Amino acid sequence: MWTGTPLFPEQASTMAGRVDNLYFFLLAISIFFSLLIAGLIVFYAIKYRRRDPNSVGEVFHGGMLLEITWTVIPFVIAMIIFVWGASVYFAMSRPPDETLNIYVVGKQWMWKFQHLDGQREINELHVPVGRPVKLIMTSEDVIHDVFVPAFRVKADVIPGRYTNLWFQPTKPGRYHLFCAEHCGTRHSGMTGEVIVMEPSEFQAWLSGGGPEGSLASAGAKLFQDLACNTCHRPDAQGRGPVLEGLFGKTVQLQSGETNTVDEAYVRESILNPAAKVAGGFQPIMPTFQGLVTEEQLLELIEYVKSLKALPQVQPR
């Protein structure tokens, strides 16, 4: 029974070691202070054990220095831990510039993974070792959470918005993926596996391809089917903004504020177009709330991302 009982999770990502180092530091501090306090109270309980039933304790004063000492020292230790924890957290919340993006849609009680070139997976996620991967996630119903203990990553998956997490796997293998936010009856069954492969194997697996081609090409088709192209024309003659080269830029809104064109903004513009109208345009875009699924939204987002800026036409 004892074999097959790990006592510590394996480290399978670049961040895992950093998280564990902080953990060990905290463990050391905890063991030290626990032993100190437990030791002292047991020692005092024995040494000063009441022998005469009538005896009382001996008061001693001059405590100010002690009070300051044991206020300041814990405070300093706490601040050290804070800074260390914050630095690990910063690294966790800033994905590197070049990531392999994979979309995740959680729903009761399964995980749908969508690779950009169309591969779809249910409850299993294939990724290559040694490359940073970013998961862009949303939920179709209630709050879920993607948790991969071996990578030391976790993030809630929320309906109505995108959240993300990133990791870089360091060891090929199969790792648990858990839903870590209580989401109903089969919450404990909403588990999966992350399968980390050597890059060449991953390419081979990927080139199996998805049935509908890449996300972006599916999005292109949807863009036509939903008649988006009637207003969003590349020649700037349409009633809506030109989308070519727009993703990632900062635009000025009707209200005067600026906004970055990221996944969340594209999604919001489709579902709630009146919220952040681009400057210089009329708020006439109809809403597609209820007319597109979460997956279709991802396809449209990938399509918009794929639209490169057109070369400027030089006036003669």
Next chain:
Amino acid sequence: MSPEVAHAEAHHPALAHHFDSLEQQSEATTLGMWVFLVTEVLFFGGLFATYMIYRNWYPDAFAAASHELDVTLGTVNTVVLITSSLTMALAVHAAQLGQRKLLMTFLILTMILGAVFLGIKSVEYYHKFVEHHIPGPGFQFEKEYVRHAQLFFSLYFVMTGLHALHMIIGIGIMLVMLWWSWNGTITEEYSSPIEISGLYWHFVDIVWIFLFPLLYLIGRHAH
């Protein structure tokens, strides 16, 4: 104090046995009411925080929805409530001076004004019903803002409904105060029940003073 007064006070019918003096008792009950009002601030505060967040996110929809509220009725109600706070303060004053008839008059006026407030509120609610602004399956609003306007009206009904509930309880308290004024429980020495009821009433008034501009006056400029 003189032995006679102390003796009379020790046997004062309103003095509870665990207090040493009427003064201690009224200080305790006043502090108690203040602490209770602090809890009410936190209670409404959670609602106000929710409202402010959503208003900050959807200013246009909230403004459009707010324009559907009847500013005239809301203003009338505000004046009614402020006046009722005046009559309440006058009631407290009368109680402290032992003026029984005046006290009862002002209490009755306060209750009438409170009832007027509730009556006008009911009329407003009825209007909302007729205009299909009650959130739920029957909700209708201009298409551009329909989702977030529904959020506005949900908050409107919960906030004003909670306030109205407090008003109803307040009127109930006033009824009890009226009864105590009539049967001689309230005297010059023992006027603290009126005082702390007054504190409660003023609080309910102040909540409305915040509710009214937040809900009714979004984006309305003086012309």
Next chain:
Amino acid sequence: MPTPTVFMPPRHYLNDGYGIKSWLLTRDHKRIALLYLASVTFFFFLGGAMAVLIRVELATPAGDFVTDETYNKLFTMHGVMMVFFFLIPAIPSVLGNFLVPIMIGAKDLAFPKLNLASWYIYIIGASFTTYSLVTGGLDTGWTFYTPFSTVSSSSNVISAALGVFITGFSSILTGLNFIVTTHRMRAPGMTWFRMPLFMWSMYATSLIMVLGTPVVAITIVLVAAERLFHFGFFDPRVGGDPVLFQHLFWFYSHPAVYIMVLPAMGVISELVAAFCRKQVFGYSFVAFASLAIAVLGFLVWGHHMFVAGISVYAALIFSILSFLVAVPSAVKVFNWTATMYKGSVSWQTPMLYAIGFIGLFTIGGLTGLFLAAVGLDIHVTDTYFIVAHFHYIMVGGTIMGYLGGLHYWWPKISGRLYNEYLAKLSAAIIFVGFNLTFFPQFVVGYLGMPRRYHAYPPEFQVLNVLSSAGASILGVGYLLPMFYLMWSLRYGKIAGSNPWGAVGLEWTTTSPPPTANFAETPIVTWEAYDYKPTVEHHVA
């Protein structure tokens, strides 16, 4: 050495009026405390029964003991009952109600009728929740997260939520009563800094009860409204934000954990003083630490939401504040330890609980540092590491404090002494059972076992079996006091007014006390914990 005369007073609060009406319509804070004692004990064992079922299920990796839906209801009801119907009321409404007036020399709390009302409100709220349990249960977790609770769950959300809402007012009224009592009812000479430290803890707790509970109350109203009328406050399809619920919920529920632990800390201060027979070291530091915990406790709620999608900067602010709130707790632990130095340390049962508390609370509190460090919390949040952390504080901390206090003041409450051998045995069983139950959960949590799972990967089984074994021992440990405490009511030795040789106003009156607490209002001219050279000076 003269033997103090030990006698049972002929007339005291327990025999001052018989019959069910004299109990159900009492205004005596001591009787109300006993009404609460009966009720919270009932819910403790009901919540404990749920825990037993949970641990039975978790002994095997497969979900084979109960269905997943039943399991969700079990851990939800365990949490709801333990948090709202046991941990929050226990020390304030049992020990606090009994002791607050006596400790400051008053005849009763400021508002005795309100005190009785608070008990009835508790019972009504508890009945709603029990009703929801009996008619199918609640499966959202005690945290009621949206949109699952508002849109998706098919369980009795509204009746359970209503029960919690109603019970919240019991908490608010108790806190209000304590605040006014502390300000206005202290006996002549009882200045703030002469009060026992238990009073400071109760005051700080009351501040939290009064300021925090209304916020969760309105949050529950919004959840119920959304579920009933589909208002959409937390529904993204209508523009609502599910994470807003979490902010509103945790704004109360974090301070709530201080409602649960501050009173226990107050008890520990009393126990350490009495069983070392000296003033608590650093009295004013401990007193101010209680207030600091209450204030800082309101500023850290976001640390429950580090993975919930809050911004990086918000996370960092909540992180640093969470580290700050650890400092006053550490200060208290050091002061209690220093009190034992050169004390006259008795090993009687209450002190065993106090020592247990100090050790286990220290461990639980230190694991809190793990969680305040955001980079580490990302990995351990929503796992059994968190479950272990809060059980170390709630069970290793609060419940030990509660039991220690119950044993310490039992002679005052009942006039009788319990069997010391059985009491020590139970304390030891509880200590061993507790650690065996919850320590493995730290390990399995870091390994990655999520919480609220009723089936798990097989490699987690050994640690779960250890935990379940511990739980069975812990259960036995908790059952024993029921028996010997009840037994002592009839057959225990007469205690006399001060069986411990302790200093405090409660020990100057008879055991049990008269209804008016004191024969005459005391006039206080001594400092708190004023232990004279030998104990004879103040044993009655």
